[in-house]
Amino acid sequence: MNKVMFYSRKPLPLEMHKVCIVQKTNLKPVERRVEAIREAGFNSYRLFSDDVYLDMLTDSGVNAMTNGQLGAMMLADEAYAGSMTYKKLSAKLEELFGKKLFLPAHQGRACEHVIAKAFVKAGTLVPMNFIFGTSAAQIELMGGKAIALLDTKGLQKQSDEPFKGDFDEARLEEMLKNEASRIAYVRIEAGTNLIGGQPISMRSMLRAAELCKQYGVISVFDASLFQDNLHFIKTREHPELSIREITRKVADAMDIIYFSARKLGFGRGGVIITNSQEMFVEMEQYVARYEGFPTYGGMSIREMEAIVVGLEETMDEDIVSQGPQFIEYLCNELQKNGIDVITPAGGLGCHLDARKFVPHIPLSQYPAGSLAAAVYIASGARGMERGGIDEPWPDPDKEPFGAMELVRLAVPRRVYTVSQLNYLVDRLIWLKQNASLIGGIRFPEGSNRHFYDRLESIGDWPEKLAAKFREDFHDSL
Numbered sequence: 001m002n003k004v005m006f007y008s009r010k011p012l013p014l015e016m017h018k019v020c021i022v023q024k025t026n027l028k029p030v031e032r033r034v035e036a037i038r039e040a041g042f043n044s045y046r047l048f049s050d051d052v053y054l055d056m057l058t059d060s061g062v063n064a065m066t067n068g069q070l071g072a073m074m075l076a077d078e079a080y081a082g083s084m085t086y087k088k089l090s091a092k093l094e095e096l097f098g099k100k101l102f103l104p105a106h107q108g109r110a111c112e113h114v115i116a117k118a119f120v121k122a123g124t125l126v127p128m129n130f131i132f133g134t135s136a137a138q139i140e141l142m143g144g145k146a147i148a149l150l151d152t153k154g155l156q157k158q159s160d161e162p163f164k165g166d167f168d169e170a171r172l173e174e175m176l177k178n179e180a181s182r183i184a185y186v187r188i189e190a191g192t193n194l195i196g197g198q199p200i201s202m203r204s205m206l207r208a209a210e211l212c213k214q215y216g217v218i219s220v221f222d223a224s225l226f227q228d229n230l231h232f233i234k235t236r237e238h239p240e241l242s243i244r245e246i247t248r249k250v251a252d253a254m255d256i257i258y259f260s261a262r263k264l265g266f267g268r269g270g271v272i273i274t275n276s277q278e279m280f281v282e283m284e285q286y287v288a289r290y291e292g293f294p295t296y297g298g299m300s301i302r303e304m305e306a307i308v309v310g311l312e313e314t315m316d317e318d319i320v321s322q323g324p325q326f327i328e329y330l331c332n333e334l335q336k337n338g339i340d341v342i343t344p345a346g347g348l349g350c351h352l353d354a355r356k357f358v359p360h361i362p363l364s365q366y367p368a369g370s371l372a373a374a375v376y377i378a379s380g381a382r383g384m385e386r387g388g389i390d391e392p393w394p395d396p397d398k399e400p401f402g403a404m405e406l407v408r409l410a411v412p413r414r415v416y417t418v419s420q421l422n423y424l425v426d427r428l429i430w431l432k433q434n435a436s437l438i439g440g441i442r443f444p445e446g447s448n449r450h451f452y453d454r455l456e457s458i459g460d461w462p463e464k465l466a467a468k469f470r471e472d473f474h475d476s477l
């Protein structure tokens, strides 16, 4: 039982923690918000916290820690080599995932770098349920190619499919059958990030790993977003299993597991684990070269202590259910008010469907990027553009548009309250009613068009939007 029913039957999520430390945030007037987003080049990555009321860019490394984690940080055994903290984290990883050999790295993409260095050769292929930017980048740097084999149900924005992150297992099997010798490894991603934090079923993960065994290919599990995925397996697929049992069943099937501890484990760092001595040795040399001595791998020892506790806490259903319940609440409130979001509600955050919100903005003027800027102007909340700016989707027949034009409103864990979400919903309803005022954005001439580069508004729509806000909200922030 992890859901509390209200007598009034109001579908409200309930916090299963109390707050120990708070940080003041700022809500600046709408006129300042327009200035700030202009200064940031209409790119939410470039806003500074000082101008942000709700920081919903990501849940990476910004989740609130528990008093248990903060306390554990003081126990850190600061040693360059052979730290006892390494032993402690290694033992916790073995207890939860059943893998004896552990390599630390400074964050998730560093794990991906090490794994790609060790196993990807020019011309090799890495099939995966879906592409993630940092993973694909490391594979491509080594001359390999990342191939998405997502079941097509995953690309439907609105559905009631419980596991949109599943593999198209028939295509995976065909590829393994025909090209096993060219495949460096199969990457299995939990909580499929770029399609809206949608979970993959345990069934599909186990099937992919089994196919790998059958064809003699390494299975690599990206567990960065496993936390939410655990909740969805528990509630949508295997209610009879505990979180601990689900973790172990999945882990046992995989050759290599890695994750960003900025997400899984409520800390900051990266973890690679395996039971294969051979694979371990292959990867260890790169940890030593690029990350740090292999008992800290670029992580702060204090963070390693926090991760030990964070991983144990992740086995608690009350803790893993918080994110998904808040996200579901936010998605439902928006939907009730006619705002289209990715459904069913997944992990990570709530994803607005920008093409539906601003249908008048053409793809070439970045609807998701424009909407993210407008959301900031209307509310002081910064989300993340998930479309043609952040993840250009290579389609030779078209401009590099996004796979989906989304604005992600990430819900960092235990950071914001229900009243803050209600405020956001209120401002988004207002924005939807004034959506025709939102205009497009573009990269200036000569820009490199990176996701962190500056853009500019096409016309003065931000000022017009702010003027309408002022008219409707009088002297309110």
Ligand SMILES: *Cc1c(COP(=O)(O)O)cnc(C)c1O
Residues within 6 Å of the ligand: 060, 107, 108, 109, 110, 132, 134, 135, 189, 190, 193, 222, 224, 225, 260, 261, 262, 263, 269
């Ligand atoms: C965040 C993330 C990564 C990369 O982790 P970083 O710590 O940001 O480098 C890899 N895979 C997935 C699925 C992620 O969500």
